[in-house]
Amino acid sequence: MNELNAVELLLVEDNPQDLELTLRALRKSNFANRIHVARDGAEALDFLFGEGAHAGQGAGQVSKVVLLDLKLPKIDGLEVLRRMKEDPRTKSIPVVMLTSSREQRDVIESYKLGVNSYIVKPVDFESFMSAVHELGMYWLLLNQPSKGER
Amino acid sequence: MLLGWWGDIGSLRTILPGLASMKFNTALCFVLAGLALSFQQPSGASSVAGVGGWRRASLVGCGAIIAAMGLVNLAEHAFSWDLRIDQLFFRVAGTEALVAFPGRMSPATAFNFFLGGTALCLLGVRRGGRVIPWLALTVGLVAFLAVIGYLYGVHSLYAIQPFSSMAAHTAVLFLLVAAGLYLLCPDQTLLEMLLSGRPAGVLARHLLPTSLIMPVVFGWLRLKGQEAGWYDLSFGVALLTLSSVTIFLVLVVGCMRMIERADIERRKAEQINRQFAAIVASTDDTIISKTLDGVITSWNFGAEKMFGYSASEAVGHRIPLLIPEDRRDEEPMIIEKIRRGERVSHYETVRQRKDGSLVDVSVTISPIRNSAGKVVGASKIAREITDRKMAEGKLKASLKEIGDLKAALDEHAIVAITNPQGRITYVNDKFCAISKYGREELLGQDHRIINSSHHSKAFIRDLWSTITRGRVWHGEIKNKAKDGSFYWVDTTIVPFLDDTGKPRQYVAIRADITERKRAEETVRELNAELEQRVAERTAQLADANRELEAFSYSVSHDLRAPLRSVDGFSQAVMEDFGSQLPEEGQRYLRIIRLGAQKMGALVDDLLAFSRLGRQALSKHPVDMNRLVRATLEELGSPWPDRLVELRLNDLPPGRADPVLLKQVWTNLLSNALKYTRNRSPAVVEIGHKTEKGAMVYYVRDNGAGFDMRYADKLFGVFQRLHRMEDYEGTGVGLAIVQRVIHRHGGRVWAEAAPEQGAAFYFTIENQS
Known part of the structure; x- marks a missing residue:
């Protein structure tokens, strides 16, 4: 296992403003360590399974949580989630949907595919900040991930 | 001489x-x-x-x-x-x-x-x-x-x-x-008696010659014998006496025998007579005899029963006793026929009973002759035919009824009768009219003459197997008229069976349903067309829905992101460079952020509203009391320093989509609380009433109220009757309420006056 590439958090976000705000929120809460950013679904999958640009790096480098947007270029968030949960290597990585969509359809589909949490990005930045802070607190600090299948 | x-x-x-x-x-x-x-x-x-x-x-x-x-x-x-x-x-x-x-x-x-x-x-x-x-x-x-x-x-x-x-x-x-x-x-009675075949006549004929001739002969012989000197007077007298005695003895014996024989015959005859008398007496038929003058001479039990007179009352009276006034002229005619030796057979007439009632009778009157063949009277055998007359009357009435029914049937229906071989034996005018064949063209033919070839062999087979088994067949048949045009008939075929259970004839009653069939065809075509159109519309609607979904999806996702940017980066500016900005600049940034947040709320409400239209209703029985309490709990206490009086009446249950109905209560109750902000105490009453048979729920408050002139705008999207500074809001809440209620088939309305409070009413079922 390549410890250099081992990250605590994979952030999948295509929108640069949202990305920046999210990173800013994480940083403000001091959760900025070992974050990897993927800008679309394909890149996220490459990183997770050590394919494409990440070939040879091995799979499953995320130790704590994947923050996943739903609407992504190339491969969307639900597809990424599905593939992760189908693959034994990535199956046990917690996935949190962080998305603008409050469509019930998306929520239901996500939970069906095995998402661990679903958070709607608030427009109000203060609410957004507190949401990111809380999820960071939980998934990065409190939650004890399974290590059995690594 | x-x-x-x-x-x-x-x-x-x-x-x-x-x-x-x-x-x-x-x-x-x-x-x-x-x-x-x-x-x-x-x-x-x-x-x-x-x-x-x-x-x-x-x-x-x-x-x-x-x-x-x-x-x-x-x-x-x-x-x-x-x-x-x-x-x-x-x-x-x-x-x-x-x-x-x-x-x-x-x-x-x-x-x-x-x-x-x-x-x-x-x-x-x-x-x-x-x-x-x-x-x-x-x-x-x-x-x-x-x-x-x-x-x-x-x-x-x-x-x-x-x-x-x-x-x-x-x-x-x-x-x-x-x-x-x-x-x-x-x-001439003596002579008649003498010449008759009766015993007296026979006896007299036997005795007469002997009694006339023998005494004369014996007397002569005796006289001549005495004259001849063969014997004297006394011997002659003795001889005469002896011979007379002998003759009388012979005659007496002969008479005895003859009378005995006659008596046996008479007794036989009497026996037969008695039998006949017994028959006459016991029969129900009326048997009367009368003289040619019309005097009744015998009267049996049947007569007593029929006319009500006893034999003693009738015998010796004259026949006209039994004849009603208006028929008195019959008797002389009958008597005249009888006198001529003719017989009146089964003459149907009316006679009168003792009680004056009339009786229909059939009479047979025969002459009675004496031994000389002379007509001396008449025997009359009468039988009551009141029952038969009544039966005839009934038969006539039922024939008339049948005739009437047939006339009515002919007026209404197409009628044909077919024999067991399938040959037409009867058609009525309507049949000829609709088939355009003449009657003579149809009679003797089978129904293939009007076969349209429209129906399957199985259909025809089913028809025949039904009626040959003696069951009624009913169905609709397409037939072909003589000119090649087609017509439809609603057909009932009733088989009539003979004593052995085999069909004797089939009566088919048809009604022309060509017009109906044509109308049905039109309806079918229209329906097909309609279905086609509906399918097209549905497809279009589905497309529109899909587009709308895609639209709202992108709205929800893409529209919010820039807003978040605006808000988020405004905040970032405040945080990172707030100290360098003058107070005015900070205020502008706050306005920018409020705008973005407002926009976010609008987008969220709008999305919620549009989702309502697409979401399927799932109706269940709903406990309104629990639903309202849960809603109030969720609303929490946004009025920490306020005095609020909640009047919660018991609500009857309803049938609705609980999730959507909860949205209704949420919106109405939050409105009520919002617009009573300046009241102390604020009073919010939740209750129900029955109006025109429908269950009406309501939420009433003592808040700001509104002018009823603008009531029509109340439920429109983004419509507000209050200024933003006074009462915040997006103007979507009541639009959502209305949409939910309408989707439930209910009605929603409001009553209010400015500063007098407002009341919102809704029903959740069609008013029926």
């Missing part, structure tokens, strides 16, 4: 010389009697019933002359007168004149002439019917005495006085006259 006198020829005056001769007057009287008698018919109806008066006149005339002659002669003899009537026509000359009055008839002859003439007179005037036979008998006996006298050679028997004896041929002629007289008597 007259010639003999005129020509003085002795041999013609007397038969045997030495014996008395017939006198001229005697002969004349015989001629007159012969003439009078020969004018008459021997016996019977015609002489009695109005023959010519001259016949009667001849009887009276001749009779009077003869009687007068007899009387005059008797008077001459009795008073020794000599009226010289003996010489009236002829003078007696010669040896004959030796006697005192040679031309005078003997007293016996005169006596006979007197009696005979009287009888003739009586006959002529039709009187003394009873006396005439006795007169005739007396004449006969006197003559018979004379005959016996001649036979026995006893002078005194034919000659009362010497030289005035009855001639032998006179005696014989008297016998004939007596017989003739008797035959002319109106009362």
Whole structure:
């Protein structure tokens, strides 16, 4: 296992403003360590399974949580989630949907595919900040991930 | 004889010389009697019933002359007168004149002439019917005495006085006259009895010759035997007595046997009679006999039952008793027929009962004849036919009814009758009209003549198998008319079975449903078209929905992101560079952020609103009380320093989508709380009422209220009746309420006045 590439958090976000705000929120809460950013679904999958640009790096480098947007270029968030949960290597990585969509359809589909949490990005930045802070607190600090299948 | 006198020829005056001769007057009287008698018919109806008066006149005339002659002669003899009537026509000359009055008839002859003439007179005037036979008998006996006298050679028997004896041929002629007289008597009962086949007649016929001839013969033999000296008087008397006894014994035995035989026969006949009588008595048929005058002579039990008169009441009365007034003229006609010996058979008429009610009868009347074949009465056998008449009446009525029904049926339906072979035996006018065939073209054909080939073989097979099993078939058939056009008929075929259960005929009743079929076809086409259109519309709608979904998806996702940027980076500026910005700049940034947040709220509400339209309803029974309490709990207490009075009435349950209905309560209750912000205490009442049979829920407050003039804008999207500074809000809440309620088939409305509070009402079911 390549410890250099081992990250605590994979952030999948295509929108640069949202990305920046999210990173800013994480940083403000001091959760900025070992974050990897993927800008679309394909890149996220490459990183997770050590394919494409990440070939040879091995799979499953995320130790704590994947923050996943739903609407992504190339491969969307639900597809990424599905593939992760189908693959034994990535199956046990917690996935949190962080998305603008409050469509019930998306929520239901996500939970069906095995998402661990679903958070709607608030427009109000203060609410957004507190949401990111809380999820960071939980998934990065409190939650004890399974290590059995690594 | 007259010639003999005129020509003085002795041999013609007397038969045997030495014996008395017939006198001229005697002969004349015989001629007159012969003439009078020969004018008459021997016996019977015609002489009695109005023959010519001259016949009667001849009887009276001749009779009077003869009687007068007899009387005059008797008077001459009795008073020794000599009226010289003996010489009236002829003078007696010669040896004959030796006697005192040679031309005078003997007293016996005169006596006979007197009696005979009287009888003739009586006959002529039709009187003394009873006396005439006795007169005739007396004449006969006197003559018979004379005959016996001649036979026995006893002078005194034919000659009362010497030289005035009855001639032998006179005696014989008297016998004939007596017989003739008797035959002319109106009362022929004795003769009839004698000639009849009845035992009395037979017996008399057997006894008469013996009793007439044998005494005479025996008397003669005895007389002659004594005269011949074979025996003396006493022996002769004994012999006569013996022979008489013997004859009488023989006769008595013969009579006994004959009567015995007759009695046996009579008893047999009686037995038969009794049987017949019993039959007559016991039969229900009425059997009456009557005379030709219409007098009832017998009356059986059936008659009693039919007419209500007992036998004792009826017998002896006249038949018209039984005939109603208006039918009295029937009886003479019937009697006339009977009199002619004809019979009246099964004559149907009406008779009257004792109680005056009428009875329909069928009568057969036959003549009753006596043994001589003469019609003496009538037997009448009557049978009550009231029941039959009633049955006939009913039959007539039901035939009429059937006729009416048939007429009505013909008016309404197409009717055809088919025999078991499928040949048409009857069609009505409507059948001809719709099929455009003439009746003669259809009769004898089978239904293939109107076959349209529209129906499958299985269909036709099913039809035939149904009706040949005796079951009614009903269905719709397409037929082809003569001109090739098609028509539809709603058809009912009713099989009628014979005694063995095989179809006797099929009656098909049809109704023209061509128009209906055409209409159905049109409807089908329209429906198909409609379905096509609906499918198209649905597809379009589905497309639109998909587009809308895609739109709202992107709105929800993409529209919010820039807003977040605006807000987030405004905040970032405040945080990172807030110290470098003047107060005014910071205020602008706050406005920017408020705008972005407001925009975010609008987008969220809008998305929620649009989702409502697409979300499927899932109705369940809803406990309204629990739903309202849960909503209030969720709303929490956004009024920490406020005095709020909640009046929560018990609510009846309803049937609705609980998630959506909760949204309604949330919006209404949050509005109520919001617009009572400036009230203390704020009063919010939740309750229900029944209006026009529908359950109405309401939320009433004592808040700001609104002007009812703008009530129509209340439920529009983004419509607000209050300023943003006074009461925040997006103007979507009531639009959502209305949409949910409408999707439930309910109604929502409000009542309010500015600063007087507002009340919102809704129902969740169609008002029915």
